Amino acid sequence: MKRVLLGMLTPSSNTALEPLTSAMVAQLPGVSAHFARFRVTEISLEAQALGQFDERTILEAARLLADARVDVIAWNGTSSGWLGFDADRALCERITAETGVPACTSVLAFNELMERTGRRRFGLVTPYLQDVQQRIIANYARHDFECVAERHLGERVNFAFSEFEPATIEAMVREVAQAAPQCITTFCTNLRAAQLVPALEAELGIPIYDTVSTAVWKALQVCGVDTRALQGWGRIFTESA
Numbered sequence: 001m002k003r004v005l006l007g008m009l010t011p012s013s014n015t016a017l018e019p020l021t022s023a024m025v026a027q028l029p030g031v032s033a034h035f036a037r038f039r040v041t042e043i044s045l046e047a048q049a050l051g052q053f054d055e056r057t058i059l060e061a062a063r064l065l066a067d068a069r070v071d072v073i074a075w076n077g078t079s080s081g082w083l084g085f086d087a088d089r090a091l092c093e094r095i096t097a098e099t100g101v102p103a104c105t106s107v108l109a110f111n112e113l114m115e116r117t118g119r120r121r122f123g124l125v126t127p128y129l130q131d132v133q134q135r136i137i138a139n140y141a142r143h144d145f146e147c148v149a150e151r152h153l154g155e156r157v158n159f160a161f162s163e164f165e166p167a168t169i170e171a172m173v174r175e176v177a178q179a180a181p182q183c184i185t186t187f188c189t190n191l192r193a194a195q196l197v198p199a200l201e202a203e204l205g206i207p208i209y210d211t212v213s214t215a216v217w218k219a220l221q222v223c224g225v226d227t228r229a230l231q232g233w234g235r236i237f238t239e240s241a
Contacts, residue, residue: 004031006219007070007101009061010077011040014190016162017076020212024194027230031220034068036061044156045082045131053079053087059094066099074219075105076189078126078211082135085111085143102222106189106211109218113209113240114145114183123176123184123206124150125169127161127191136187149179161190169193170200177204186210197234207235 006025010017018035025031038061040052062073073095080088088105095103114120122140124147126133133152140147151172155161169191176184184206186193194210201208213236220227230237 002030004028004223004225005068005070006031006033006216006223007062007065007068007073008033008035008215008219009058009065009073009075010035010037011158011190012037013041013158014076014162015159016192017189017212020192020194021076021216024213024216024230024233028220028225031225033216034065034070036065040077041158042156043128043132043158045129045135049156050083053077053083055091055094058091059098062095062099062101062103066101070101072219072222073099073101073103074215075103076212076215077105078107078187078189080105080107081139081187082132084139104215104218104222106215109214110185110187110209110211111143111145112218113214113236116240117183117207119182119207120144121146121148121182123148123173123179123181124187125152125172125176125184125193126150126187127153127155127164128188129154129156148181149176151175158190161188162192164191166192166196170196173200173208174204177206181206183207183209189215194233197236198232201234207239209236210234213237
């Protein structure tokens, strides 16, 4: 059996992403996830926070993953939600140009899922500050995606995102569901939300695209792995296989 190595770029202060991603791919024989970090400690629109996503820093982490001969490099972050989707597209191009490894991102994968399924009205759940949230909503509006309901927690410290209790996340998802969006996204790769998706989808009847899951889904697709074997992580892995 050919081994498939998924290279995952992740913010340095993320503590939720690695265990969630590893639990997902553990169901797939021969598939493993490998992680490289770069420094991200807060999410805001201030200059020092935006500077954390300097392409040069991310590329250095990508080069380290390429040394492990991974089959794909995925940026597991949501920064292009407020920086603009072109930032992720350019990053993918640079990663591939410099390493020879195909690249993908959480946000571009989420956008692809909405395009594929014809869902343009979404609910947005994040831990972010109000101004970051509004920048995300405006960015999606420029691409003809309508955020019909949103909830956010007003937090800026990246480490703190993983400390929000599941009940808090579930309550936000239920609240945005009341606006009848075509899908909901838990939009932060340090929220402990991916494991909550199946029960919430069953309860609400609305597909939920968690941004940890979208990166895994797309990375597996790039590698030609059938995602339908992933059970217990939501409709994303079967509906869009």
